[in-house]
Amino acid sequence: MDSAAAPGKGTSDQQDWKIGVDIGGTFIDFCALETRSGRVASLKVLTTPDDPGAELMTGLSLLAEREGLEPAAVSRFVHGTTVGINTVIQRRGVSLALMTNAGFEDVIELARLRMPDVYSLFCSRPDQLIARDMIFGIPARLRADGSEVEAPDLEAVAAAVAKAKANGAAGIIVSFLHSWRTDIHEVAVSREIARVAPELFVFTSSEVWPVIREYERTTTAILNGYVHPRVSGYLTALEEKLLSRGVTAPALLTKSNGGVMNADEGKRSCVQMLLSGTASGVIGAAWLARRAGEKHILTLDIGGTSADFALIIDGEPQFGTGELVGEFPLHIPSVSVSSIGIGGGSIASVDAQGVLRVGPESAGSTPGPACYGRGGEQTTVTDAMAVCGWLGHSQMAYGQLQIDVGLARAAVTRLAEKIGRTAEEAAQAILDVAISEMFVEVEKLASRAGVDLREFTLMPFGGGGPMLGAFLAREFRMAKVIGAPRPGVVS
Structure with missing residues (x-):
């Protein structure tokens, strides 16, 4: 099947490759489709945790050596990764602080007041990703309709930032009541954090996933921040490696819902790709299941x-x-x-x-x-x-x-x-x-x-x-x- 070559991707008599890559904790798997002939090639390369992206170069070199793939002929590059989910499972994420409304400091500990296994006498809740002494209550309040009762106390924000930094926080999550309705309080607090501590990254719950109920918004924002440095660093290295190798096709990431997004979006919306590789596997398995009847x-x-x-x-x-x-x-x-x-x-x-x-x-x-x-x-x-x-x-x-x-x-x-x-x-x-x-x-x-x-x-x-x-x-x-x-x- 002929496919029109995009500018810079080769001419009509050259190869046109689509590459899918699944990056796990131990191996990176490649699947390359040469669209003109329908030829499929696959290989596996050990990951290089100390040099993210190096394994990608190794794989591309092997594809070039074994299959004649030219990097400039790659018209589509899509990949899923378990970097995010492995970070959570192994608890190797970054140290975070949480700012919420005064009086709601226990929101993630209380959760939905349900034990993971209500029938087990030995059941216990997991340790939270943010320690209790890294959760700071800020005087501020919005009504459910979004009208303001009390503006955020910015002096309290500055004091909380100082404590968070002293305790080793690399980033801060901001989650306030009713921010799904309006983000004015979260934006005001995040701007103050950026002013007094520009070296810290900040995520607001309204930015990550603006849904009703503070627990759901808060935990989703926490997961996003917890994996952010690893995911962002990984994606940056990935883009640099691809460009250095001559692959000009933009790096696309599979999302937890089976869709795709670009790398820039992935660096901020890290939580959207937590189940990146796993969701892609289920989508692929469903296709195989239908083919197998x-x-x-x-x-x-x-x-x-x-x-x-x-x-x-x-x-x-x-x-x-x-x-x-x-x-x-x-x-x-x-x-x-x-x-x-x-x-x-x-x-x-x-x-x-x-x-x-x-x-x-x-x-x-x-x-x-x-x-x-x-x-x-x-x-x-x-x-x-x-x-x-x-x-x-x-x-x-x-x-x-x-x-x-x-x-x-x-x-x-x-x-x-x-x-x-x-x-x-x-x-x-x-x-x-x-x-x-x-x-x-x-x-x-x-x-x-x-x-x-x-x-x-x-x-x-x-x-x-x-x-x-x-x-x-x-x-x-x-x-x-x-x-x-x-x-x-x-x-």
Whole structure:
């Protein structure tokens, strides 16, 4: 199929490439379509956390070397990333302060006065992303109709900024009552913060997601600010790397609702892309399900850091609000996806009570699982798979990795000694814990939707989905598992 070349993208007798990239915590996956011939190429490259964007250059170089791709011939570049969601799951975001109305300092702690699991005697709420001593009440009040009762006390704002800076805040979230009606108080406070501390970034709830109810607005704005430095830095580096490589097509980002936005918008509206890669995976899986003639699908998207689950009913992905990002609800319309910190790189450990734990910390790509031979010494799910004999018989990642079973066994043995088991027993226990963690989350998802998973087909994808998918399907007595030919690039 011929496609007209845009200026600077080559002439009509040259190639025209569309590239999709899924950037995870351990690998970056490329899918390139040459539109004239319909040829598809895919590959996988280890991420470089210390040099964001370098892995992108490596991938483009490999595509050029193997497929003859010319950077100037790229007419569309779209990518999804788990940078945001991994930041929340692993709690590696920035230190924030919150300014709200005096008397409403406990808004995020009170939430909706519901426990995460009302039937568990051991249930507890997660620690908030902003500590209580970093929440400041500012005298100010609007009525519900937007009329002003009391203007913000700017001296109190300046004093709060000084305390926030002293406590190490890198940014401030501003969320006031009724700002969905009018943002005059939030704007006034944010301007004062910019005046006294221009080095701090500021997000207002009315800017991020101006909806009624202060808790939903506040938590959404907090998530946006929490991941902002990482996401913004990553996107800036991405754009610079693309331009240096000669790719002039603008970088487009997939959003949590399955749409796309440009990089400049993504740097400010970070919360819109928290479920970027995961939402894209569900959209891709729905397309595959329709092609396969399957109406009801449970998707299982496992990368190096997280496992994401979604339901496709009657061939269509489900949408909603309040999806969980780690332990926190995301109050923006998005593809309904549940995520937990279990992936191929998830680290297994033994806690103070001698209980085996898996995740949410991940070995990532640097140093990665022990079996990668890149200096990693901690035991991961991938190492357990190698010790159990499921991995290590051939190369991985399109020939870029060779699993070292000896290193995996050494890592698992060190952990096995702590629980008095053999290496094989410990490895199987790691897999059992990982699958049981997934089982609990999927069971919640199915219960909320009111579906019987025995009537569904499991579609595992991502680098680790097919690796663990059959085990999860067995637990739910699902009769069928469908694997995509290129599971790493379903998104």
